[in-house]
Amino acid sequence: MPQWDVLVAGGGNAALCAAIAAARAGCRVLIVEGAPKFYRGGNTRHTRNMRCAHDHATDTLTGPYSEEEFFDDLMRVTGGNTDQDLSRMMIAQSKPMLDWIQQQGVRFQPSLGGTISLGRTNSFFLGGGRSMLNALYRTAQGLGVEVRYEHEVVALDIEKGHFRSATVRHPAGTETITAASFVAACGGFQADFDWLKEGWGGKAENFLIRGTPNNRGTVTRMLIDQGVRQIGDPSQCHAVAIDARAPRYDGGIITRLDCVVLGVVVNQNAERFYDEGEDIWPKRYAIWGRLVADQPGQQAYIIFDAPNIERFMPSLYPPISDPTLAGLARKLDLDPVRFEETITGFNAAVIGGRPFDTNHKDGNTTRGLAIDKTNWAQRIETPPYYAYPVRPGITFTYLGVKVGHDARMLMADGTASDNMFAAGEIMAGNVLGQGYAAGIGMTIGSVFGRIAGQEAAKHAA
Numbered sequence: 416m417p418q419w420d421v422l423v424a425g426g427g428n429a430a431l432c433a434a435i436a437a438a439r440a441g442c443r444v445l446i447v448e449g450a451p452k453f454y455r456g457g458n459t460r461h462t463r464n465m466r467c468a469h470d471h472a473t474d475t476l477t478g479p480y481s482e483e484e485f486f487d488d489l490m491r492v493t494g495g496n497t498d499q500d501l502s503r504m505m506i507a508q509s510k511p512m513l514d515w516i517q518q519q520g521v522r523f524q525p526s527l528g529g530t531i532s533l534g535r536t537n538s539f540f541l542g543g544g545r546s547m548l549n550a551l552y553r554t555a556q557g558l559g560v561e562v563r564y565e566h567e568v569v570a571l572d573i574e575k576g577h578f579r580s581a582t583v584r585h586p587a588g589t590e591t592i593t594a595a596s597f598v599a600a601c602g603g604f605q606a607d608f609d610w611l612k613e614g615w616g617g618k619a620e621n622f623l624i625r626g627t628p629n630n631r632g633t634v635t636r637m638l639i640d641q642g643v644r645q646i647g648d649p650s651q652c653h654a655v656a657i658d659a660r661a662p663r664y665d666g667g668i669i670t671r672l673d674c675v676v677l678g679v680v681v682n683q684n685a686e687r688f689y690d691e692g693e694d695i696w697p698k699r700y701a702i703w704g705r706l707v708a709d710q711p712g713q714q715a716y717i718i719f720d721a722p723n724i725e726r727f728m729p730s731l732y733p734p735i736s737d738p739t740l741a742g743l744a745r746k747l748d749l750d751p752v753r754f755e756e757t758i759t760g761f762n763a764a765v766i767g768g769r770p771f772d773t774n775h776k777d778g779n780t781t782r783g784l785a786i787d788k789t790n791w792a793q794r795i796e797t798p799p800y801y802a803y804p805v806r807p808g809i810t811f812t813y814l815g816v817k818v819g820h821d822a823r824m825l826m827a828d829g830t831a832s833d834n835m836f837a838a839g840e841i842m843a844g845n846v847l848g849q850g851y852a853a854g855i856g857m858t859i860g861s862v863f864g865r866i867a868g869q870e871a872a873k874h875a876a
């Protein structure tokens with residue numbers, strides 16, 4: 416007789432949704448979270464919102480967002496690289512999720528304004544991700560779920576697709592835990608630099624990890640090594656440009672920079688390398704991590720001038736500034752002559768003349784540059800001049816384990832696993848072959864978490 420009905424590995428949104436669903440189905444549930452209590456909940460701590468389909472405006476959402484529109488958005492951002500059946504199912508299940516998650520104690524607030532306008536599509540957590548997590552932990556523990564912190568899964572005993580036990584390391588030693596069903600919700604592998612290098616090569620050394628250092632993919636690796644089917648490739652992930660001065664891990668949302676559209680971006684050769692005005696910022700912010708990753712030293716600099724300093728949400732760190740372009744270049748360790756050439760060349764190419772409006776493509780362009788800026792082009796001419804250094808900030812990776820509609824893991828030979836389920840980042844690659852739409856990480860965790868918990872409970876019964 417197994418010690419537990421359901422063992423859940425991980426302590427973020429996906430794990431908690433699974434644990435609550437299983438507990439509500441009458442199961443004895445144990446959560447083993449590798450992190451200490453203060454850091455419980457990995458990347459979920461940093462979140463602000465979740466994307467769910469809905470038919471009508473609500474107190475906190477400004478209008479309807481149909482399943483079809485959600486699906487179209489997903490197809491656009493992934494370039495069709497998604498399991499379409501599974502994604503449609505997830506989107507359909509995101510509708511009842513809006514109510515279900517509130518029934519578990521989570522509260523929403525109206526969307527804040529800002530550069531990534533999501534007021535119609537995304538529900539914002541009142542108090543942010545930590546508050547959301549606290550609500551879920553409170554509910555889970557109220558239902559009798561036992562939570563053990565600093566309990567890291569270090570080995571799995573799986574035989575022919577059947578989970579038997581997990582070995583867990585904790586401050587007092589190691590322990591083997593048996594359960595009728597197993598839910599893996601341990602996040603991606605983004606904090607394992609060796610694994611990142613399999614997709615990115617040596618460049619990965621210069622990446623920053625926006626979230627927890629604890630998502631190292633150890634459970635993903637064990638599952639794949641023991642016959643679970645892998646999905647996704649190691650270079651696909653969500654990566655944005657973040658302040659280069661951010662800590663290596665856990666810098667969170669306050670290190671992000673949304674000011675690319677307001678100026679130009681140069682690399683360490685003081686050269687521009689991409690159209691900063693390609694599309695409105697919400698549609699383009701997630702490409703800049705990859706773009707910067709391809710630049711020398713994986714570092715770039717967003718450059719703008721005095722009138723733009725109030726137009727965006729700053730990062731935690733102050734911008735670097737100087738009254739002259741040459742002085743700014745020296746502070747950034749860039750060749751001042753080359754830098755001035757780039758900026759004056761850019762200024763000379765600005766056509767402008769239309770009302771400046773970052774909410775829409777405003778048609779203010781440059782003309783004649785090797786890489787034109789196709790919207791929001793304005794001269795960088797009013798001192799002081801400002802710069803933010805940026806590096807690729809990895810949010811989470813997509814390579815993981817393959818699941819079916821019931822969140823059950825599939826084995827490499829195509830059979831369904833007997834009693835192993837997965838939710839959240841660890842199986843995000845089923846939905847996200849590439850690309851990202853804001854708020855979908857939490858949709859994946861919540862919807863598949865809930866299903867994984869229900870199905871794990873059915874199996875245990």
Ligand SMILES: Cc1cc2nc3c(=O)[nH]c(=O)nc-3n(C[C@H](O)[C@H](O)[C@H](O)COP(=O)(O)OP(=O)(O)OC[C@H]3O[C@@H](n4cnc5c(N)ncnc54)[C@H](O)[C@@H]3O)c2cc1C
Pocket residue numbers: 424425426427428429430447448449450454455456457458459460461462463464465466566567568569600601602603625626627629630631632633634666667668810811838839840841853854855856857858860
């Ligand atoms: C800065 C930032 C902002 C974000 N903002 C948003 C947002 O607003 N909306 C959105 O949808 N998404 C957002 N995301 C992405 C989102 O955080 C994730 O998609 C989501 O939280 C994943 O949930 P999860 O439960 O799968 O993983 P996590 O919440 O990361 O939980 C994984 C847990 O597994 C534990 N763990 C790892 N290995 C082991 C092991 N071997 N044994 C036991 N436990 C282990 C970790 O300690 C961790 O607690 C953001 C991410 C970051 C970094």
